[in-house]
Amino acid sequence: MRHQTAIGAAALTAGLAVAMSVPAMGATARTAPAKPNPRALAAVSADTFVAAAPATFKKAPKDKIFRTNITSGLRGLQYVEYQRTYDGLPVFGGDFVVTTDADGGVQSTSVNQTTQLNVGTKATISVAQAAKTSRARVAKVTKSTTPRLTVLAEGSGKLAYETVVSGYQKRAETKLHVFVDARTGKVVKTFDEVRDAADDRSFYHGTVDLSTAATSMTDSTRPGHQCGGQGGSAYTGTDSAWGNGSGTDLETACVDTLYAVQKEWDMLKAWLGRNGTNGNGRGFPARVGLNQVNAFWNGSYTNFGHNQANNKQATSIDVVGHENGHAVFTNTPGGDSGGNEKGGMNESAGDIFGALTEHYVNEPANLDPPDYLVGEEVDLVGQGPIRNMYNPSAKGDPNCYSSSIPNTEVHKAAGPQNHWFYLLAEGSNPTNGNPTSPTCNNSTVTGVGIQKAGQIFMGGLSRKVTGWTHARARVATIQAAKSLYSKSPTECNAVKAAWSAINVPAQSGEPAC
Template sequence: MPHRGFTTGLAAAAGLAMTLTLPTAPASAASQAQPSSPDAAAARAADQAVASGLGALNRGPAEAFRRVGLIAGGGGLYYGAYERTYQGLRVVGGDAVVVADGAGNVRDTSAAETSPISVGTQAVLEAAKAVGTARAQLPTVDSVSTPEKVVLAGANPKLAYEVVVSGRTATAPSKLHVFVDAATGAILDKRDDVKTFASGRKAKPQPDAVNAAGTGNSYYVGNVSVDTTQSGSTYSMRDPGRQGISCGREGGSVYSGPDNSWGNGSGTDLETGCVDVLFSVQTEWKMLKDWLGRDGINGTGRGYPASVGLSDVNAYWDGSSTHFGHSQDNRRQATSMDVVAHEFGHGVFQFTPGGAGSGNENGGLNESTGDIFGAMTEAYANNAKDQPDYEVGEGVNLVGNGPIRYMYDPSKAGDPNCYSSSIPSTEVHAAAGPQNHWFYLLAEGSSPTNGQPKSPTCNNSSVTGIGVQKAAKIFYNGLLKKTSSWNHRAARKATLQAAIDLYPGSCAEFNATKAAWNAISVPAVSGEPTSCTPRR
């Protein structure tokens, strides 16, 4: 019978880590009498559930779990993320999430499946040969990491070397994780940290720094205020309150100067591009807090740097920073609000349980997550010069064909509207279509009356939307149950439960969530909630 294992991208939360190999001892009477904060109670309950192998959390005798994150979601719930080790080696692939409430009750568990792990831990292949194999996967190589011996989980777990190769493919930057069989030297899997905006189709401030609200002359949203840093008589485009957020020239330093006025409003000016980037990510950060209760991009108060002036007709997230290029006609930087929020949305996906994952279906959900965060940020900003919509990159007009994706009707860009068995083999940007379509139907419905476009359904049904803010909460709280093998069926199950947890006094949200999944042909999943009964 399959058991579950996992790793996540939540390294930033490593301070919460603890390894569990035996069930937790019962609390003493004295400790039971001590008051406990909701997050501590939830963490303790989640740890005990993992230690006892509750639900899907069973493990082999040579395995242990380690908590790598605890995220507060909606409805008073907390989501604990765990990774697995095997004989001390990190297990890559499959992850576990335990949902608990602030009273210390375990509410749910989810995990990615892996066959039982029973592998030797002595490598036959020399590490240097694994490096050579990994290096050959990119035509241009800038650096190669020291090989790490890991267990690659899945249908047939194997001992492997993980080697990270940084460089470029033929068309884009790359930070490629290559998994080389430690016995045979064969490539078992490859996962790229770089997530581009479009397919191929055509630091902390110094101690004396203070917050200085700058004036930005942006290209996309006009004159705006951006949070910058003042140190002595110098100002910089570094956010003083949002750790890690800054903007500068590609390959250069953060923009700085003697005054706190930035950009000239031109599409070709890189400093102007940074105005758009800073304003957009600062707006997204506020949206994450106000709508979702999330603390920053990684969930623990941290963001990541951005740069403009990339020579590509694209933009990308590389696992720890964002990079923005320009339109094909070179008249605009690819720094509109939906593009910026999309790239940092990849960061949110990476820093929720399950990490960035791998495979085209997971990758499509990752790309869709970026698009959804773009739409959510536009809706939160409600800017008159860049009005909220569900078209992706319309302002940038990246290759001269208008938006690159249409969430209300993905087929307008040649992408699938509906889920099918072909999605796992569909290019990731195209595979974003079904979930984008689902989110639009949930937020706006199939026949909106607020000026948004009509949206076709795959089953010819009519769907009534619940509004973008409610849709955002349901989507995000579903995402907090993500595993490294995340797919559309798992997302359906997770968001249906999220609708119940977030709106226990109403069935409208649950019914709309279910109707929207049905409308894009994602079938029902074993164990999903089938109905909603309002609490009285």
């Protein structure tokens, strides 16, 4: 659980004490005050802004606002996250983000709610009824939490019980959040934390040099990252030479997994300015040997199976990058809950982080060269890549946004944002050897390069809220481009052109370039 700081006079005073430097007694006039830490400046500035502008954040009289996290980004940008309670109850969807610059200046806000909450907080159905209804949503239940009264930030609010039910749907693992209306007893919302996809010797990359402990597949330089079998413990050995290079050897699968995870971690830092997978210097464990033609992230760890032919593990760079990319998405503001449209954007985020990692590693053609295909090396079901980012329709997925996307299966619904990212990075008619990409409005888009596109995408994710949509992402990425490239309109205009090219139109109140 993230640390919570209440917004009030005491919190602001404490924040100012961190930000200010007081000379020691006897110091000379030449002693310069220490430069305030950007995170401390961000906390004070954002807290002050939130307290001074309650209407901006739809604050109701019964609301209490809490600062939960600060994530640092490129150019000194800080993303300050907030949640709220209503009449003492947690609010699902009451989140917002305040973005500040290196000097603490407020640059933009992202607010999930559209109106103040005004709802009664007395339930008429019992906890036992809510638990029974929630557990019925999972075929095989292994455990469930006690239902918790929650306010859903939908309109003026809805009182519901939230229960987390873990288990299996058919053979697939699930960790399902179920919201049961506390007055009618009907299920009003669900979301699943499990997101699926599809001298060390690896299968995909030849001989590589992993950073691991001497006798354990644990990465001490990237805290939280380790790899092992289905029991959850890291593999151990008598030395730090891992794997035999076979497509069926699970230790080799861990070599591939840790290699990809380490490269993704390095890419996040070097290209996107992010400190670790969770944004605060930590990553997550990985498991291999899943007996499924699948791979997934379940909110706590990544898990990798094999292809349909059972001669390769699903541990190529883009697949590992995809699943670990879900971990990044989960650990940005707004989390990974909030509706089917957001689920498709989460799947797309995984594909984008996989592509970014492939391009950062930049392996030669005989290994896993960078491209905008997903899972082509694994050949998951014998049909080559499972998704195509420059032309999603080549794999039967939509190229363009439409009103049907929020009701489209999430992996297929990844198509529009994948297409947007490719257009932003490479353009519709690249001159660097990458494929051409059709646009939905017959426009021509000029790309800004994958590194800049990744920075803008990350800047957008850092402004994410619970109710994430393509329309909100358009505004957030435009804000990101303006913050990151304030002296040039080129990047901002490219972001707008790429969104328009997949039929996400200009939004009311979006910044001008």
